[in-house]
Amino acid sequence: MSDKRQLVLETALTLFRAHGYHAVGIDRVLAESGVAKMTMYKYFPSKNALIEAVLNERDLRFRRSLLEFVNEVDDPREKIRALFLWHHCWFKEDSFNGCMFINAVAEFPEIDSSIRQASINHKALIQDFIGSILNQVLATEISQRLSAQFSQLLDGATIAAQVAGDRMAAFLAWRSAVGLLLLEGVQIELGNSFESS
Structure with missing residues (x-):
């Protein structure tokens, strides 16, 4: 390059x-x-071409960082927790200003916008990644459903952290995720790793 x-x-x-x-x-x-x-x-x-390139670059960095963080642990249940803990750490960064993809869709809401499509693609890749982790402890059909719910929890936490400055938004999302997992017969302790991070 x-x-x-x-x-x-x-x-x-x-x-x-x-x-x-x-x-x-x-x-x-x-x-x-x-x-x-x-x-x-x-x-x-064009400026739009630059924005698309920025979003593609951000997508690569985001997914690489999340993957590396999650792969630091071996237990599939701990990998699920790591998804939320990674977001918790991200929300505390000085440069945190929300999700660049959510922000992009807010500024370019047109259905046929290529910028909007780049954001949709990113969210789909993240949801697929979450599903691949959940699939290690749950059946595929359940993993697919929960990956959509977990994606919504994490996006909601990201917005709460950006708009309200809620530094524990990821932990609250994690509490909800633990409840959803319990309904499917997967028990995970909440843990205190968020408090020390």
Whole structure:
């Protein structure tokens, strides 16, 4: 990947995450990256193309970080807990400003928007990943249903952490997840790992 392209991408990702998509113009991305306009348009022919590239990059980083965190434990039940604990740690980061994909859909709500589609794709991949973990302790049909419910719990927790500053939002979502698992015959202790993280 070109150094100039990567520089524009990194700068845009940082700015969009902190300030939103409409609030950040191309001129600001250029000014803060130090890349010439012609060079930027060589790699990103429009602002929407840049936003899509940023979302694709964020998707890769998000899923890689989540996967690495979850794979630090071997017990499938602990992997389920790790999904929520990862979010708990993310909510506490100084750079946390909500989900870039939820924010993107809020700013680009058009049904046929490619930016909206990139966000939908990301959420589908995360739900599939959650399902693959649940499938280690539950039947496939149940895993699919619970993965949708867990995805909604985590998205809700993300919004609560962003809007209300609820630092324990992921733990509250985890409490709900434990209850859903118990209904399916899977018992997991709540644990105190959230308090120490």
